[in-house]
Amino acid sequence: MPYDFEEILETIKMTEIEHFDIRTVTMGISLRDCADRNISVTTQKIYEKIMRLGSNHVNYAKDVERKYGISIANKRISVTPIAIVGDAFGEDEFVKIAEVLDKAATEVGIDYIAGYSALVQKGMTNGDLNLIKSIPVALSTTKKVCSSINIGSTKAGINMDAVNMMSEVIKHTAFLTKENDSIGCAKLVVFCNAVEDNPFVAGAFHGVSEPEVVLNVGISGPGVVLDAIKNAGRVDFQSLAEVIKKTVFKITRAGELLGRKVAERHNIPFGIVDISLAPTPAEGDSIGDILIAMGVEDVGAPGTTAALAMLNDCVKKAGLMASSSVGGMSGAFIPVSEDASMIRAVERGNLSLEKLEAMTAVCSVGLDMIAVPGDTPATTIAGIIADEAAIGMINDKTTAVRIIPAYGKGVGEYVDYGGLLGRAPIMPVRLISSSNLVLRGGKIPAPIRSLTN
Amino acid sequence: MNLSEDQIRELAIQAVKELGDKATPEAVQNYIENELAKSGKVQFNKNNTSGRVILTSFGLNATGIVSSITKTLSDCNCDILDISQKIMQEFFTMIMMIDISNSEKDLKDIQEEMNRIAESLKVKIYLQHEDVFRFMHRI
Numbered sequence: 197m198p199y200d201f202e203e204i205l206e207t208i209k210m211t212e213i214e215h216f217d218i219r220t221v222t223m224g225i226s227l228r229d230c231a232d233r234n235i236s237v238t239t240q241k242i243y244e245k246i247m248r249l250g251s252n253h254v255n256y257a258k259d260v261e262r263k264y265g266i267s268i269a270n271k272r273i274s275v276t277p278i279a280i281v282g283d284a285f286g287e288d289e290f291v292k293i294a295e296v297l298d299k300a301a302t303e304v305g306i307d308y309i310a311g312y313s314a315l316v317q318k319g320m321t322n323g324d325l326n327l328i329k330s331i332p333v334a335l336s337t338t339k340k341v342c343s344s345i346n347i348g349s350t351k352a353g354i355n356m357d358a359v360n361m362m363s364e365v366i367k368h369t370a371f372l373t374k375e376n377d378s379i380g381c382a383k384l385v386v387f388c389n390a391v392e393d394n395p396f397v398a399g400a401f402h403g404v405s406e407p408e409v410v411l412n413v414g415i416s417g418p419g420v421v422l423d424a425i426k427n428a429g430r431v432d433f434q435s436l437a438e439v440i441k442k443t444v445f446k447i448t449r450a451g452e453l454l455g456r457k458v459a460e461r462h463n464i465p466f467g468i469v470d471i472s473l474a475p476t477p478a479e480g481d482s483i484g485d486i487l488i489a490m491g492v493e494d495v496g497a498p499g500t501t502a503a504l505a506m507l508n509d510c511v512k513k514a515g516l517m518a519s520s521s522v523g524g525m526s527g528a529f530i531p532v533s534e535d536a537s538m539i540r541a542v543e544r545g546n547l548s549l550e551k552l553e554a555m556t557a558v559c560s561v562g563l564d565m566i567a568v569p570g571d572t573p574a575t576t577i578a579g580i581i582a583d584e585a586a587i588g589m590i591n592d593k594t595t596a597v598r599i600i601p602a603y604g605k606g607v608g609e610y611v612d613y614g615g616l617l618g619r620a621p622i623m624p625v626r627l628i629s630s631s632n633l634v635l636r637g638g639k640i641p642a643p644i645r646s647l648t649n
Numbered sequence: 650m651n652l653s654e655d656q657i658r659e660l661a662i663q664a665v666k667e668l669g670d671k672a673t674p675e676a677v678q679n680y681i682e683n684e685l686a687k688s689g690k691v692q693f694n695k696n697n698t699s700g701r702v703i704l705t706s707f708g709l710n711a712t713g714i715v716s717s718i719t720k721t722l723s724d725c726n727c728d729i730l731d732i733s734q735k736i737m738q739e740f741f742t743m744i745m746m747i748d749i750s751n752s753e754k755d756l757k758d759i760q761e762e763m764n765r766i767a768e769s770l771k772v773k774i775y776l777q778h779e780d781v782f783r784f785m786h787r788i
Contacts, residue, residue, distance in 0.1 A: 197731045197746060199703070203786045204744050208705050208775060265777035341662055449784040 201553075209265050210447070214419035215481040218451055219474045220270040220307075221458050223258050223409040224402035225249055227276040227311075235289045239296040245508035246273065246300040246309075249409055249464075254459040255303040259453055268454065269416065269476075269616065271308040272597035274400035276538040279314035282371045283323030283369055287330040294334035301340040308383075310400035315390065317352040328358075331365050332563070335380035336372035336448030342398035348388035348585040354640040356384060356582065362386050362632075363578035367601055370570065371604035374603035377611035380598040382533075382565065385580050385643075388588035388595045393468045394524040399561070399596055410467035414524065415471045416474045417447040418500050421507075433506065436490070441514035443469065449557065470524030471515030472489045472560060475535040483507075483528050484537025486533035495538055500569035504528065505558035525594060527560030533620030534565055542621045547583060557587045562596035565618040570603040577601060580629030584638075590643055660684060662781030701730065704763070708772030710741040717766050718774070725759050726752040735780075741772065745754040758783070 209217040218549035230241035235311035250273050257271045262342040275281075275297070282293055296311055301309035313336060314324040345362055348354035366381055379455050385399040392403020395412035402410075424443040428436060452469045459466035475482045483504075484495045508527045515522050530552065532538045541547035549566065556562045562584050568577075581597045588595030602611045605622055652660075664680050677761050706718060715734065722729060728748040735742050740755040749759060765771070 197733050197744070199782050199786060201733060201735070201742075201744060204703060204705055205742075205783060207777075207782055207785055212773075212775070259757075262760065263778045264781040265775055268782065446785040453780055453784040545747055 197502065205209065208222055209423075210417075214423050215476065215478055216266065216415075216417045216420045216447060216450075217252035217253070218266060218268045218413060218454050219416035220272050220395050220397075220414040221253075221268055221455060222272040222274050222400055222412045222414065223250060223253050223462070223464075224274045224412060225276075226402055226406065226408050227278075227281045228404075228627040231281050231283070232282060232298050233284060238276035239292055239470075242275075242281070242293065243296050243300050244295070246275075247304065250300070250304040250306065252403050252462065256458050259461065260457045263457070264450075264454060265280065265452060266454060268517060270397075271305070272308045272310065272395070273304070273306050274398055274402045274412075276404070277310035277311060277315060278404050279321070279324045279327040282327070282403065283321055285326060287326050287333075290330040291334050294330070294338050294572075298341050306340070307389060308340050308342050308397040310344070310397045310404055311342035312341050313345060313401040315346045315567065316358045317346050317349045317388075319355065319535055320358065321447060323428055327363060328361055329607075331384065332368040332372050333381065335369050336595060342383045342385075342400070344385040344387055344390065344399045344401060344596075345640065346387040348640075350589050350645075351391060351642055353588055354388065354643040355583060355637060355639050356578075356634060359386075359578050359581050359585070360574075360634055360637065363490050363574040363581060364546070366577055366599060367574050370601045370603045376390055376530050377605075377613065378600050378602045379613055379617075380568070382598065382613060384598065384619050386585075386597045387480055387493045388585035389593060390596075391524055391594055395468075395470050396472065396474065396525060396529075398598065406467070407465055409460035410466045411455060411462060411464055412467040412470065412524065413451055413458070413473065414470040414472060415447055415451035416476070416481075417444075418463060418473045418475050418483050418486055420447055420476075421473060422480060422482070422486050422489055425486060436512050437506065440510040443515075444473075444511050444514035446516045448515045450520045452521065453494070463481045466521065466522045468523030471511055471517070471519070471522055471526045472524065473511055473528045475529065476540075477534055477536055479536055482535045482537040483530055484535050490535065494546040495541035496551045500551065501554050501558055504530070504555050510557040516535070524561040527566060529561060529625045530555060530559060531564035531618075532566050532623075533618040534616060537621065539621060542623055546609050553587070554597060557591060558640065561594055562588070562598075564596065564598050565600070565617070566598070567600045567605075567622045568625045569606045569622055570601050571606070572625050573629070573631070575629065575631035576636050578610060578634040580625075582634060586640070589640075676741060676748050700748050700775050702756060702759075703751055703779055703782055704745040704747055704749050704774065704776050705743070706745075706767075706772055706774045707742040708770070710736055710739055711770065714741055714770050714772055715743065717770055718745075718763070720721050721749060721766055725762060726733060727759065739760075
């Protein structure tokens with residue numbers, strides 16, 4: 197037998213007991229050739245292109261799942277930022293594009309379609325502005341469309357006008373989807389340093405330097421890392437780092453294999469494997485549990501940031517060894533609502549918004565799936581976005597905010613979406629005001645890259 | 650495969666005559682493969698990825714597990730390349746490497762057959778393509 201008994205059982209244990217799955221295979225489709233001055237022509241072209249390229253996506257992914265015995269949780273499509281495709285259009289016309297994206301996504305059977313996006317870190321075109329204004333209606337009238345706006349970067353600084361505008365958009369989206377716990381906000385991300393090849397929603401889009409069509413894959417697997425750490429027992433940090441790296445190496449290899457096979461079936465180029473550890477609400481499939489297994493009593497205890505920093509670094513090192521096509525976010529995600537252990541830490545009062553913010557300085561991606569009271573002022577949300585973007589801008593990393601000001605709800609209540617989005621307890625936000633700061637408007641200039649002390 | 654330029658040109662002309670307007674990339678590929686196979690110079694293996702599959706089975710020990718699995722495999726025309734079986738306490742574990750390239754059934758059908766007998770034997774049976782183990786455990 198070319199493989200040991202233990203090796204084979206290890207793989208079976210990963211897939212059957214430890215929730216190892218491939219989180220997503222995301223097909224990136226360029227829609228740049230769909231631009232037209234007539235909205236009906238544009239929507240027709242977009243619909244036809246997605247149907248032509250994406251109609252086999254789910255079937256191919258299912259074949260590969262079956263062949264290798266590893267499940268693929270989500271099948272998704274990302275598209276060129278829609279503000280680029282429809283730069284000449286007004287708000288209502290952008291909503292029509294969102295509707296056709298939703299229709300195509302439903303017909304090809306994928307879970308999400310992402311790329312209702314604009315990149316405005318330096319400034320806005322008319323199209324960017326109209327797209328941003330259309331987001332609340334677009335997200336409340338569609339189910340599968342996800343939107344992201346990049347408002348800052350290390351090279352350009354932070355566009356505070358866009359930050360203010362996005363905080364109003366978030367509030368309005370929460371209001372328009374109030375019947376469903378403001379779910380629109382769970383499909384809307386504000387980025388600093390957004391990446392062009394990210395396969396994870398809601399922040400995925402098909403960047404302008406990407407090819408015509410490409411297949412990217414995002415792995416998962418916190419449960420596998422958790423069990424490895426538990427089995428290692430009380431060892432020192434170097435030994436712990438070894439354990440994490442060995443485990444992540446294996447899951448990255450499996451992820452790349454599956455991604456390449458799906459791309460092969462489509463006969464399209466394979467893009468990247470995103471080595472992020474993405475949790476799910478399932479028990480044990482949690483980043484919070486990993487931090488606890490590393491030694492903190494609960495997420496939020498002093499030392500949590502250090503533990504997360506080491507985890508994130510080990511994930512990157514092992515992933516880079518395992519694949520030559522690493523890209524996307526590639527780190528550990530800490531979305532509150534999607535991680536049972538993080539939810540518990542918030543419920544117990546051990547994890548605050550401020551500690552989460554510190555944690556996002558050392559991991560990907562940012563303040564993710566955080567529910568706050570519905571009466572939180574837009575300027576406070578703008579302050580939270582600006583803080584998070586500043587961390588990304590100064591540290592030359594991607595940060596994001598996906599925040600849900602749950603309309604009509606307050607601290608102690610919950611938003612509950614089920615599925616991968618999970619449920620989130622509403623966290624308290626400081627009541628002191630940020631308005632005189634954020635309403636200055638303009639841009640925070642790009643930072644210096646030397647004297648980094 | 651060594652073909653001279655003349656032979657390649659001849660094949661191309663034949664293909665153009667035969668297929669004419671109906672030529673699609675797949676049709677040309679099929680035609681060329683058939684011609685080359687007929688000439689006996691080249692053997693094409695349609696399944697160029699290996700057909701080796703790892704079968705893992707475990708559950709409470711009982712009589713007849715191995716025989717039911719191997720009978721089904723032979724019915725499907727699968728070749729057993731290696732087999733390793735252990736009883737750990739009262740648990741039965743078996744790992745097999747099988748080759749399904751000669752089977753008229755594909756992996757999905759064989760998996761369905763196995764699911765059926767797994768249910769009646771009250772054991773778990775997983776079939777996974779060999780590549781996943783190679784990628785995870787071999788550099």
